[in-house]
Amino acid sequence: MLLPVLAFYLLFCYKPMYGALIAFFDFTPGIPLFDNKFIGARNFLDFFANRTFSRVMRNTLTISLATIACGFPAPIALALLLNELRSRRYSRVVQTVSYMPHFISLVVICGMIRDFTGSHGVIVQALASLGLMEPVAMLSKSRMFLPIYVISDIWQGVGYGSIIYLAALTGIDQEQYEAATIDGAGRWKQLLHVTLPGIAPTVMTMLLLRLGRVMNVGFEKIILLYNAQTYEVADVISSYVYRVGLQQFDYSYSTAVGLFNSAINLIVLVLANAASKKTTGSGLW
Amino acid sequence: MGGAPQKRNRIKNSVGQSAFDAANACLMFVFMLATLYPMLYVIFASLSNSSELMAHTGVLLRPAGFSLAAYQNVSRNKMIPSGFRNSIFIVVVGTALNLALTTVGAYFLSRRDQALVKPVTLFILFTMFFSGGMIPNYLNIDSLGLADSLWAVIFPGAINTFYLIIMRTSFMGIPSSLEESAKLDGANHFVILARIFLPLSKAVLAVMVLYYGVDHWNAWFNAMLYIRNRDLYPLQLTLREILISNDMTQMVNMAADAERISETIKHAVIVVVTLPILCLYPFLQKYFVKGVMIGAIKG
Numbered sequence: 137m138l139l140p141v142l143a144f145y146l147l148f149c150y151k152p153m154y155g156a157l158i159a160f161f162d163f164t165p166g167i168p169l170f171d172n173k174f175i176g177a178r179n180f181l182d183f184f185a186n187r188t189f190s191r192v193m194r195n196t197l198t199i200s201l202a203t204i205a206c207g208f209p210a211p212i213a214l215a216l217l218l219n220e221l222r223s224r225r226y227s228r229v230v231q232t233v234s235y236m237p238h239f240i241s242l243v244v245i246c247g248m249i250r251d252f253t254g255s256h257g258v259i260v261q262a263l264a265s266l267g268l269m270e271p272v273a274m275l276s277k278s279r280m281f282l283p284i285y286v287i288s289d290i291w292q293g294v295g296y297g298s299i300i301y302l303a304a305l306t307g308i309d310q311e312q313y314e315a316a317t318i319d320g321a322g323r324w325k326q327l328l329h330v331t332l333p334g335i336a337p338t339v340m341t342m343l344l345l346r347l348g349r350v351m352n353v354g355f356e357k358i359i360l361l362y363n364a365q366t367y368e369v370a371d372v373i374s375s376y377v378y379r380v381g382l383q384q385f386d387y388s389y390s391t392a393v394g395l396f397n398s399a400i401n402l403i404v405l406v407l408a409n410a411a412s413k414k415t416t417g418s419g420l421w
Numbered sequence: 422m423g424g425a426p427q428k429r430n431r432i433k434n435s436v437g438q439s440a441f442d443a444a445n446a447c448l449m450f451v452f453m454l455a456t457l458y459p460m461l462y463v464i465f466a467s468l469s470n471s472s473e474l475m476a477h478t479g480v481l482l483r484p485a486g487f488s489l490a491a492y493q494n495v496s497r498n499k500m501i502p503s504g505f506r507n508s509i510f511i512v513v514v515g516t517a518l519n520l521a522l523t524t525v526g527a528y529f530l531s532r533r534d535q536a537l538v539k540p541v542t543l544f545i546l547f548t549m550f551f552s553g554g555m556i557p558n559y560l561n562i563d564s565l566g567l568a569d570s571l572w573a574v575i576f577p578g579a580i581n582t583f584y585l586i587i588m589r590t591s592f593m594g595i596p597s598s599l600e601e602s603a604k605l606d607g608a609n610h611f612v613i614l615a616r617i618f619l620p621l622s623k624a625v626l627a628v629m630v631l632y633y634g635v636d637h638w639n640a641w642f643n644a645m646l647y648i649r650n651r652d653l654y655p656l657q658l659t660l661r662e663i664l665i666s667n668d669m670t671q672m673v674n675m676a677a678d679a680e681r682i683s684e685t686i687k688h689a690v691i692v693v694v695t696l697p698i699l700c701l702y703p704f705l706q707k708y709f710v711k712g713v714m715i716g717a718i719k720g
Binding site for chain 2: 165391
């Protein structure tokens with residue numbers, strides 16, 4: 137009964153891990169792995185020496201940290217504001233609307249971004265009519281890439297991300313609020329001394345889990361949005377792997393870059409988990 | 422629905438508090454507008470007359486002119502119906518396979534009485550933290566002979582390990598006394614899973630259908646890598662050609678019309694492809710809120 141499950145993991149997870157050994161060979165497709173010339177760590181050294189190395193490392197970190205800095209507090213703020221709404225029904229309506237973009241596919245989101253920020257796009261036209269910018273496609277400007285990436289990320293994810301904090305807010309003991317009220321605490325004081333400490337463990341765990349993926353910027357959104365003019369600021373490790381491996385067919389080298397990225401991700405995750413255990417007493421494992 | 426805000430007992434409201442409440446309510450209204458407007462804009466633009474839309478600058482509050490030409494163009498396109506067919510096949514067959522494998526896997530991992538559980542759990546969890554990467558996966562699909570078939574997008578995603586863990590956690594909450602009494606009546610694992618675990622897990626099963634289903638519907642990257650035959654393109658891949666690569670050759674026959682019409686066509690395609698999901702959405706909402714909760718228990 138368990139066999140299909142094990143077969144799946146062997147065929148689609150472990151077999152590619154074995155396949156990743158091509159990073160250490162001068163691999164030609166069709167030739168059995170060990171018949172290729174063994175080149176050791178040369179691909180890795182080539183990557184470190186490559187000019188692109190610092191570019192993709194810098195972009196990965198920049199995009200990731202910007203997404204965390206703006207995108208992490210946003211759902212917490214939304215949850216707190218929703219929690220303060222007087223009307224429960226209104227709050228429910230806002231929640232329902234806010235989750236919606238989560239279901240729109242990335243292709244459509246990126247299509248909408250390209251449309252709105254194109255030279256005829258609604259955002260560009262609106263900004264141009266206010267005299268704030270020239271009516272040109274924003275995605276061809278490298279300094280606009282990061283803001284577009286981060287803002288669209290928040291637009292799509294803030295509602296969905298708030299669910300977990302709303303749950304944490306419902307978990308706070310109501311007696312604490314009553315006690316605070318009796319002690320004369322207003323809503324601001326209640327927020328500072330009851331609500332925020334109440335959701336702090338959840339916030340901490342989520343933050344550490346997020347930091348654990350700091351070197352892990354998905355390539356899908358990047359490759360749907362970037363173009364040759366914005367590689368300098370948009371190209372991350374995973375999009376570089378995609379371009380070199382699957383558009384230029386340099387299999388061994390791009391596998392080495394991918395392995396390097398996996399290794400870093402694993403190390404960062406282990407560190408984040410250790411930090412999470414130390415501060416909140418719970419981690420991923 | 423989870424996470425509804427709490428009513429608190431408040432002794433009295435000062436002016437400052439009422440002002441805050443009003444400002445907060447307004448802020449949330451603006452937030453809703455900011456969330457909805459991009460979607461509304463797409464709908465308005467899709468219904469617009471294409472030359473009036475091109476001439477229009479700034480914010481659209483209703484369709485500029487009115488025309489169904491974009492939808493007529495979309496309906497004449499052969500890639501859209503075949504895209505729907507392929508995407509629906511992937512969602513239905515893919516999700517069925519997902520559910521079969523995920524329930525069986527979760528059932529096994531939720532056993533406390535078998536020696537193999539621990540090593541198998543490690544074997545599975547390890548794949549969450551390390552993978553061969555994009556290129557080895559690509560070469561693997563190729564060597565398995567799956568390329569250029571819909572199975573190339575279905576099989577590699579047959580189990581999402583994170584969802585498997587969610588389901589295992591949910592199964593572990595089922596009281597073992599139920600199972601023990603069934604065993605005394607001579608029930609085997611299949612019977613226990615089908616007669617006891619699954620009927621008690623309707624909510625988590627709904628969450629799984631939703632998560633896997635939406636993932637399949639929205640996926641495009643593997644299809645782009647593995648599928649060459651245009652008759653097998655899922656909807657998102659066709660959409661990518663139209664929206665991202667700006668490839669309208671399938672859509673517009675007369676070159677003179679191309680630029681003018683292509684603007685509204687893009688919007689119409691987005692509506693046609695996204696509407697099915699957003700129509701189902703109100704019915705699904707409570708399930709995915711539940712899903713986030715179940716996932717959060719594990720932490």
